[in-house]
Each structure stands twice: as structure tokens, then as C-alpha cells.
Amino acid sequence: MINVGLSVIAYGFGDIRRGALLWLFEFMIAILFFPALKLYAAVGKHVEKYPRASQGFVILGISGLVFLEGALIGVPIWNLSQKHLALASSVTVTCEMFRLAMKIHAVAVACGPRCFGKGPPLPSFQHYVYFIFAPTLVYRDQYPRTKKTRWGVVLFHFIEVAAIIFYNSFLWERFILPYWSDYGKQSRVEAGTVVRGMFACVLPGVLSFLCGFYCVLQAWLNAFAEILRFGDRLFYEDWWTTSRFSRYYRAWNRVVYSWLRDHLYKPLAPRTGRAFSTFIVFFVSALAHEVVLALSFGFFYPVLMTEFGVLGVLMLPLTSTNGRRFPNVFNLFMWLSFFFGNGILWSLYPMEYFARKNCPPSESDSFFIPKSWSCPEIILKPNWTFQNPLDIVY
Known part of the structure; x- marks a missing residue:
């Protein structure tokens, strides 16, 4: 019998439908971050006039970011821990989980001060999606x-x-x-x-x-x-x-x-x-x-x-x-x-x-x-x- 690796590929990428659904969930969380950022910036322009309220608003923004990234990382981890996914499919899902979380964090750090009217305006949705797929983890305008x-x-x-x-x-x-x-x-x-x-x-x-x-x-x-x-x-x-x-x-x-x-x-x-x-x-x-x-x-x-x-x-x-x-x-x-x-x-x-x-x-x-x-x-x-x-x- 000649082994050429086909059985390993078939086994490694097994249950690819479930892996695709998990990736789609991760991607939707990453996309959801953008309208949340726009809404946060729209409210932040009015809150910055009140110093005490702005401090609480910053804490609220950090909490929201932690919640989104927690859902992005926590849900796939919980799902994969409940039922094992094939090796290559699982590697893809978990690597994408961390990649998208790092992308969201990079945008949040770069655009956080802009939500209070400091610095250039927020990026367009087109540029944000470009960054999601671009081969970099560091955000630039x-x-x-x-x-x-x-x-x-x-x-x-x-x-x-x-x-x-x-x-x-x-x-x-x-x-x-x-x-x-x-x-x-x-x-x-x-x-x-x-x-x-x-x-x-x-x-x-x-x-x-x-x-x-x-x-x-x-x-x-x-x-x-x-x-x-x-x-x-x-x-x-x-x-x-x-x-x-x-x-x-x-x-x-x-x-x-x-x-x-x-x-x-x-x-x-x-x-x-x-x-x-x-x-x-x-x-x-x-x-x-x-x-x-x-x-x-x-x-x-x-x-x-x-x-x-x-x-x-x-x-x-x-x-x-x-x-x-x-x-x-x-x-x-x-x-x-x-x-x-x-x-x-x-x-x-x-x-x-x-x-x-x-x-x-x-x-x-x-x-x-x-x-x-x-x-x-x-x-x-x-x-x-x-x-x-x-x-x-x-």
C-alpha cells in the first residue's frame, strides 16, 4: 500500500462545515465591532464635555471591548472543548479566533482617542474590512x-x-x-x-x-x-x-x-x-x-x-x-x-x-x-x- 497523504488530509479537515460555521461566528463578531465603535464615538463626542461622565464612559468602552473579544475567543473555545473538531479544521478556527481578536484590539487602541474628537476621524467601513483581510495585525489609516x-x-x-x-x-x-x-x-x-x-x-x-x-x-x-x-x-x-x-x-x-x-x-x-x-x-x-x-x-x-x-x-x-x-x-x-x-x-x-x-x-x-x-x-x-x-x- 502506497501512502501519499490523502487520508491525513481527509481526516485533518473533517467536519469542515462545523469549522466554517465557527469561523463565520468569529467573522461576524469582528464585523459587529465596527458599528459598535461608530455608536461609541457618536455618544463620546457629547460625553467629553462632562469630565466625570467621560471617565465612566471610557470604562464602559473598555468593558464592551473585553466583552466582544471574550465572546470571540470564549465561544469557540467552549464549542471545541464540548466536541472535538478535526485537527486541521480546529487549528484554522483557533488561529482565526486569535487573529481577529488581535485585529479588533489594534483598531480599538488606534481609534479609541478619536471617539472623543481627538485626532483624525474614524476609518470607513471599507477600510476596516480591508484591514480585517490585510496580511498585517497593526492598524494604519x-x-x-x-x-x-x-x-x-x-x-x-x-x-x-x-x-x-x-x-x-x-x-x-x-x-x-x-x-x-x-x-x-x-x-x-x-x-x-x-x-x-x-x-x-x-x-x-x-x-x-x-x-x-x-x-x-x-x-x-x-x-x-x-x-x-x-x-x-x-x-x-x-x-x-x-x-x-x-x-x-x-x-x-x-x-x-x-x-x-x-x-x-x-x-x-x-x-x-x-x-x-x-x-x-x-x-x-x-x-x-x-x-x-x-x-x-x-x-x-x-x-x-x-x-x-x-x-x-x-x-x-x-x-x-x-x-x-x-x-x-x-x-x-x-x-x-x-x-x-x-x-x-x-x-x-x-x-x-x-x-x-x-x-x-x-x-x-x-x-x-x-x-x-x-x-x-x-x-x-x-x-x-x-x-x-x-x-x-x-
Whole structure:
């Protein structure tokens, strides 16, 4: 039987109708924010004459924003927690949930003072919808625009997206699932088998990571930038040449980094200091990634949060100085960390997923407690031997 990834695609995008309905709800919340903002501004022009009332009106506006964003994030989380949605469909819904919430927040911060007659007028509905679909999370009244849409370029980028989805599914079906799909069917498994599977997932794991990076930040965003004639296309920088983790986090996803810098780091840094603000940025980003994975897989297993929010933060001071002194050495170190980090990710998450699927249910089963730690039992074979690769006869 030849596995080419089609079954993974069909399973991953299962129940696409429910996923589309959840996205439509999120989009309608984002659209509803605009008339609410216009109404708030219309009342705010009269309230600003009364200082005491204006303070309460500001609190009312913040409360309304929190309510809208809470509904935008809370309803999909509640829905997905009640009934599991297929992996790829769930990733799409949760990523869109955060994207639209970040868009609403950006517009609210930029246009909040304008509701009291300070600064330029509010944007038009057309410009607001343009921003909703534009490949940026930072609101501006004007964006650089190209002269025309090159539909051949758009088609090429969408073909890239389809090809990458197909190739990534092939990687999973051919190289990752064979190691872990039977995990939990036996009551015991040797530690050597687990370690061997982790090493086997290193290369397909990093290839999957690179495919995801190129699919989203190169092909998908450039396709929408071309459709909307969006001129600012610095979605990432050359992170693959860096020797410092701080540079990598700034360069590999400029879209999210710009939002975190403008709406989280800069407001916090003068009040809490740079170190604590940096920690908060990493924690919030890691938590958002973990929410996406938890709702998509159907369990909470903070492996990515540990790698990203703990080990990633610890690497900042280590590579800050040494990365400048020994750039080639630490660039190699970063790539090795990508390889082994992704190998661990694409091993532990499938192990937990199939342990929950294959192991018999028990009273101790929980959304937050990893089942793979107790089923199957991992045993250490006492007669391990290490063989010199040069002694192997082919």
C-alpha cells in the first residue's frame, strides 16, 4: 500500500462545515465591532464635555471591548472543548479566533482617542474590512499599495499552499504516524523504541516546521497581499542565518512580532521593566500557541509551551553575547535546537494522542493529565548495547 497523504488530509479537515460555521461566528463578531465603535464615538463626542461622565464612559468602552473579544475567543473555545473538531479544521478556527481578536484590539487602541474628537476621524467601513483581510495585525489609516493585482502570482501562491499541505500530509502519513499510530495498544514499550522513534521524527519534524513557515508566511500572506495590493510584504526576515534567539524571535514572524511589540511590550515596558515585559510577551505567545494545540488535539500537554516559553527565554541571555562572538557556532547550535525541538514535538504530541485513542479508558483520565505517562508502561531494557557504526556489515 502506497501512502501519499490523502487520508491525513481527509481526516485533518473533517467536519469542515462545523469549522466554517465557527469561523463565520468569529467573522461576524469582528464585523459587529465596527458599528459598535461608530455608536461609541457618536455618544463620546457629547460625553467629553462632562469630565466625570467621560471617565465612566471610557470604562464602559473598555468593558464592551473585553466583552466582544471574550465572546470571540470564549465561544469557540467552549464549542471545541464540548466536541472535538478535526485537527486541521480546529487549528484554522483557533488561529482565526486569535487573529481577529488581535485585529479588533489594534483598531480599538488606534481609534479609541478619536471617539472623543481627538485626532483624525474614524476609518470607513471599507477600510476596516480591508484591514480585517490585510496580511498585517497593526492598524494604519493608510498602507502602501501596489498598482495592480497580478492574478498569475496569486494562483501560483495558492498552488504552493495546496502543494505544501499535500507534502506535509505525506510526511505525517509516511514518516511520523508509522512510529506512533500503534502507541498504547501494548501494555509495555521499551524505552529504546521510544527514543528511536523520537530520533526518527527529527528530520520529518523540522521539514514539517519549515513547510508550515513557508505555507503561512510566504505563500498564504503573499497571496492575500497580492489580491489586496498590499505593498508592505516584510512578513519575515532571514532568521535562518541568525545566531541569537532574540533575533530569531523578532525575525521569523514579523506580523505577530509587530503586534506584540506595539500592543503588549511597549505599554508594559515603562511600567514593569524590560525583563518582565519580555517574559509576559513570551508567556502570552506560548499560552496562545498551547491553546491552539490543546483544542486541536483534545488534550492539554504543554510541550511547546515549555520549549517556547521556558527554554526559549533561558536561551536569550546565553546567545545574546556568545552569538555575537561566535556567530557560526551558535547558528549551528540554533539549527540543532530546531531539529531536536521539532523531533520532540512531533513525538510527544502523537504519543499522547494515540495513547488516549488506543489505551483503555480509566477513572483517572483527564484533559490536563497526560495519559502517555502511565499507558503504556515504558520499561528500560537492562541489556542495552551500543554498537560502533563502523562495525555494521551491510
